[in-house]
Amino acid sequence: LMGPTGTPPQTPPGETVLLIGGGLGNAVLFSIGRAMREAGSRVLYAAGYKNMEDRYKVSEIEAAADTIIWACDEAPGFEPGRPQDSTIVGNIVEAILAYQEGRLGSKTIDLTEVDRIVVIGSDRMMAAIKAARFGVLAPHLKPDHVAIGSINSPMQCMMKEICAQCLQPQVDPETGERRPPVFSCFNQDQRLDCVDFKGLGDRLAQNGVHEKLTRHWIDRTLRGLSLRDAAE
Numbered sequence: 001l002m003g004p005t006g007t008p009p010q011t012p013p014g015e016t017v018l019l020i021g022g023g024l025g026n027a028v029l030f031s032i033g034r035a036m037r038e039a040g041s042r043v044l045y046a047a048g049y050k051n052m053e054d055r056y057k058v059s060e061i062e063a064a065a066d067t068i069i070w071a072c073d074e075a076p077g078f079e080p081g082r083p084q085d086s087t088i089v090g091n092i093v094e095a096i097l098a099y100q101e102g103r104l105g106s107k108t109i110d111l112t113e114v115d116r117i118v119v120i121g122s123d124r125m126m127a128a129i130k131a132a133r134f135g136v137l138a139p140h141l142k143p144d145h146v147a148i149g150s151i152n153s154p155m156q157c158m159m160k161e162i163c164a165q166c167l168q169p170q171v172d173p174e175t176g177e178r179r180p181p182v183f184s185c186f187n188q189d190q191r192l193d194c195v196d197f198k199g200l201g202d203r204l205a206q207n208g209v210h211e212k213l214t215r216h217w218i219d220r221t222l223r224g225l226s227l228r229d230a231a232e
Contacts, residue, residue, distance in 0.1 A: 004160050004185030010148075013039040015115040019065070020046045020092060020129055022121025023054060028150065029120050030057060033064030042066050044109040046099075048092035048125070050074070067108045071095035084108050092125060093132045100140045111140040119192060120150040123204060127197035147192040153184035154203055161186050169199035 009032050017036050021029040026047050033043045045065035049055050049072045061068065062082060070078040070087040077089040086104035088095045098104050100111045117133075119126050126149045133141060156165035161183045170179040173193035182190055222228045 003158050004155065004166075006188045007186065009035070009118070009150075009189055011035045011039045011041070012116070013041065015041045016044070016109060016113045017041050018044045018046065018111070018114045018117045020048075020096070020117065020119045020121070022048045022092060022125040023050060025120030025150070026061060027057065029118070030060045030064040032118060033061075037064065037066070042109055044114065045069070046071065046092055046096050048072070048095065048121070052078070069095050069099045069104065091128075093128055093136065096132075097136055100137075111137070112142065114141060114145055117145060117147040117192070118150070119148070123152065123197055123200045126192065126195070130192050130195070130197065133192075148189050149192040149195055150188050151184045151190050151195060151200065152204075153200065154207065155185060169196035170194045171196050
């Protein structure tokens with residue numbers, strides 16, 4: 001088993017933190033939320049999923065957050081397990097906005113109190129959060145809040161800063177000019193405003209043809225061995 005170790009997430013004490021997880025990103029975020037609460041921070045956790053069956057580790061997520069906003073694209077949505085939690089059928093941006101506007105019930109943590117945002121999910125979801133912070137969510141956030149994205153760059157060497165497959169393009173948020181790229185294997189947590197999400201999307205899609213061919217080859221092989229039903 002090999003893999004880059006990355007860099008431990010920053011968990012400054014005494015902050016108010018908004019964690020935003022999409023799909024499998026929630027498998028990582030609850031450990032970060034737990035560490036932040038142990039450091040004395042308050043944690044508002046927005047957990048988004050595409051399908052109802054995608055949610056798991058519910059008790060761990062609850063232990064990692066003071067308040068949870070459950071969001072699911074699929075109706076009827078989730079049932080909150082605690083009185084301070086809420087739920088909505090919709091995407092993660094809609095969920096956060098509805099919570100802040102009081103449409104999901106009373107708020108225990110207001111967005112205007114948030115010092116730090118940590119986002120983990122697909123590149124498109126993280127790009128949507130980046131845009132929303134300057135759009136529909138802007139009136140509800142501190143101007144000086146910190147926003148971090150855990151970047152899921154493609155990997156290859158499974159070592160550290162060797163093959164450059166994981167190089168993530170960066171841009172200056174003020175000028176839009178290129179900045180030196182970052183090895184995501186060394187530092188996966190990057191300033192959300194500096195991440196070139198178009199570049200990330202292009203990098204993630206570069207092996208698309210090979211991945212599709214591999215999937216078809218595996219399917220053909222399993223069918224030839226009469227193992228397709230078992231694999232499904």
